[in-house]
Amino acid sequence: MVHAFFIGRALAEATSEQAERLMTDALSQLGQFDAEQRERLRQFTEDVMARAQAAEAAVVQNPDGSTGSAMGNDQDLQATIDNLRAEIAQVRVALQQYRAS
Template sequence: MTNPLVEAFFVGRAVAEVLTERMENTFTDTLSELGKFEAEAKEHLRAFTEEVMEKANRAAEAAGTGEAATGMGQTSSSEPDDLQAVIDELRAEIALLRTEIQRYRSNSV
């Protein structure tokens, strides 16, 4: 390679190839980490939901009601059939409680 233009071409091409490979690796690593994070978040949410339901059931039993509440007056089993349905019910109750709190605050002012 005596011609500097030819040498610059090959160096530039090599730089572009190395940068492309590194960007691909970084992108795939990022997607992998994002997938792991999402899976871990779902697992934490499932564990949190189970813990909340267990505590609610224990509190209901301790209160002497004998009925384990899931959020909408249903009895719960040891394993929820549809986790998304339980989450949706909890979100609906939270929204209802927020509305009631806002109504209470606006009436007390």
């Protein structure tokens, strides 16, 4: 009877140590995963911001390389929008004719 008590006690201690080790490893891996994800998010954010700044700089610069207002680009953009609207209207007319036939 005494022998069974000590076996049970040893089993409980070993099981407790094993559970503690597994829990520590799991929390360590979770912390490592969290740190890696935060680093990836930080790098992604920096990449997006760098791309946005590069695109903004390309739009703001004049052809001679100096920075300034993008007013000339606004007129070109408006002309492009007008052309696209005209093309869309032509496609709609062609689609209606196709559906009618």
